Amino acid sequence: MVTIADVAEAAGVSISTVSYVMSGKRTISQDTKERVEAAIDKLAYSPHASARSLASRSTNVIGLQAPLRTGVDVNVIMEIISGVVKEARENHYDILLLTSDDAEGLGRAARGSMVDALMVMDIESEDPRIATLQDLPTPSVLIGLPAGAGGLFCVDFDFAAAGRLAATRLARLGHQRVALFGASAEVLQRHTSYAERLNDGFLTACRELGLTGTVHACPSSADAVGVVDSILKTDPAITGILFHNEAALAHVAGHVTGRGRDVIALSPAHLVRDMPGLLDTIDVPAAEIGAIATRAILAVLGDENPERVQLLAPTFVSGVDLSGTEI
Numbered sequence: 001m002v003t004i005a006d007v008a009e010a011a012g013v014s015i016s017t018v019s020y021v022m023s024g025k026r027t028i029s030q031d032t033k034e035r036v037e038a039a040i041d042k043l044a045y046s047p048h049a050s051a052r053s054l055a056s057r058s059t060n061v062i063g064l065q066a067p068l069r070t071g072v073d074v075n076v077i078m079e080i081i082s083g084v085v086k087e088a089r090e091n092h093y094d095i096l097l098l099t100s101d102d103a104e105g106l107g108r109a110a111r112g113s114m115v116d117a118l119m120v121m122d123i124e125s126e127d128p129r130i131a132t133l134q135d136l137p138t139p140s141v142l143i144g145l146p147a148g149a150g151g152l153f154c155v156d157f158d159f160a161a162a163g164r165l166a167a168t169r170l171a172r173l174g175h176q177r178v179a180l181f182g183a184s185a186e187v188l189q190r191h192t193s194y195a196e197r198l199n200d201g202f203l204t205a206c207r208e209l210g211l212t213g214t215v216h217a218c219p220s221s222a223d224a225v226g227v228v229d230s231i232l233k234t235d236p237a238i239t240g241i242l243f244h245n246e247a248a249l250a251h252v253a254g255h256v257t258g259r260g261r262d263v264i265a266l267s268p269a270h271l272v273r274d275m276p277g278l279l280d281t282i283d284v285p286a287a288e289i290g291a292i293a294t295r296a297i298l299a300v301l302g303d304e305n306p307e308r309v310q311l312l313a314p315t316f317v318s319g320v321d322l323s324g325t326e327i
Contacts, residue, residue, distance in 0.1 A: 002043045003134040005151045010039035014305045016139050061094045062297060063115035065129075067101030067122050071184035071220055073246050076286050077121070079268060080143060083290025084119065091298055103132035110138040117297045119143060123156075125191045139300040143293045144193045145309065153300065155293040155310045159194045162282050162314035163201030166242040166264045169280070169316070171209040173262055175240030178206060178213050181228060181256075182244045185217040198244060198266070214238075224248035228255055246271050253277060269317045281317040288312065 008015045013032060021028050021036040028036075039045075064084055066077060085095050096115055098105050101122070106129060109115050115138065120129060123144025133140045133152060141153045163180070170178045180202045182188075183195035199215045206213025216231055218224050224245065232238060232255070241256055243249050244266035257263050257277025265272045269283040292310060299306040 002045045004045070004137050005134045006043055007036065007039045007045050009151050010043060011035045014139070014300050014303065015137070016300050016303055019137050019139075020303065022137075059114065059116050060092060061096050061115045062088055062294070063096045063098050063106070063109040063118045065098040065100065065106060065118065065120045067099060069101060069122060069186070069190070071186035072122065073220060075271065076246060076268060076284070079286035080121065080290040083287035084294050085290075086287075087291040087294035087298075091294075093294075093298070103129045106132055107136065110136045117141070117301055119293055119297060123154075123193045125193045125196050127193075139297060141293050141297045141300070143289060145197065145311070146193055149309070151308070153296050153306065153308055155289060155296055156194065156312070157284055157289055158311035158313055159198040160201030160204075161311070162266055162284075163198045163203075163242070164205040165282060165314050165316075166266065167202050167205035167209060167211060167213065169264060170240035170242070170262060171211055173240065173279075175262065176211060177235065177237045178211050178240035178242070179231070179235075179238045180213070180215045180242045180244070181218045181224075181231075181248070181252075182215060182242075183217065184220045184245070188217050202242060211240075218243075218245045218248045220245055220247035222251045224252050225255060228252045232256070242266060249275065266314075282314045283317050285312060 004015055004018050008018045013036060017028065017032065018036055021033050066081055068074060088095050098109060106118055110118060118138055118140040120140065121143045123142050123146050125147045127146045130146060130152065141155060142149065143155055145154045145156045167178065180199065182198060187195050203213050203215060218227060239261050241261060241263045243256065243263055246267045249265060249272060253275045262279040263277065265278050265281045267281060267284055268286050269281050272278060272281055289312060296306045296310065
């Protein structure tokens with residue numbers, strides 16, 4: 001099925017521009033209008049009448065789908081949401097929070113003239129919601145990076161680069177066996193994008209650096225203590241650790257630090273600031289991710305064309321770059 005995103009890509013414009021051409025809501029240059037109309041004719045795109053009606057309205061409301069699924073750290077989710085809300089209010093937009101986790105909720109908000117745009121969180125590598133977003137006339141931004149974004153706008157932290165950064169730092173310190181304690185089993189079973197990208201980045205860097213690296217699911221609760229203890233007892237040669245599970249680290253910090261081990265936390269820095277024994281922290285700027293995603297959707301609504309994929313580069317809190325040099 002041909003979608004509005006296909007038309008936008010063929011014409012070299014944003015999805016909102018296609019909507020404006022169809023609705024007549026804004027003045028579009030003749031050249032752009034002709035390119036869009038030519039793409040519509042070529043692709044035989046036929047939007048529903050309700051979609052045309054929706055494109056001509058404005059609510060100054062952005063729909064934010066933030067499903068609270070099992071295994072997800074609510075604190076980090078709320079920080080991202082706070083960044084979205086703050087940036088939206090500064091630009092005279094309100095946020096409609098959608099707590100559903102399926103495509104139907106997105107369709108209801110868009111087709112019901114409830115929102116001008118959609119933002120979607122907790123993205124899976126092969127996310128079933130993408131097909132719906134591609135078929136809606138409503139502009140959208142993903143807070144996450146699926147395997148195939150299909151021309152949608154994506155904003156996220158570069159988790160793959162964070163995994164590489166941590167492995168490189170541990171290698172520089174002389175560690176040979178290293179481990180990543182990361183997302184819970186539920187998050188991994190859903191093929192959540194950030195967790196898979198982090199794992200891939202970490203393990204790829206380990207292979208390139210000649211390290212023996214392993215990845216372990218970690219419960220987001222006090223149950224993590226038993227899991228981590230069991231793994232370290234089974235493989236006591238693990239001396240370098242990357243820990244990315246904020247809810248679990250508070251319980252197991254004392255078990256993984258010390259005894260010749262170096263531990264790097266991947267987390268919003270303020271959440272682990274007072275935890276003893278950490279070698280360093282790679283900051284996850286959660287509120288900034290939300291703000292940048294909001295600016296991206298506002299740019300699309302303003303008939304601009306921001307970068308399709310914006311990934312925030314990882315940095316150590318201590319100011320150590322990829323080569324291990326103090327900066």
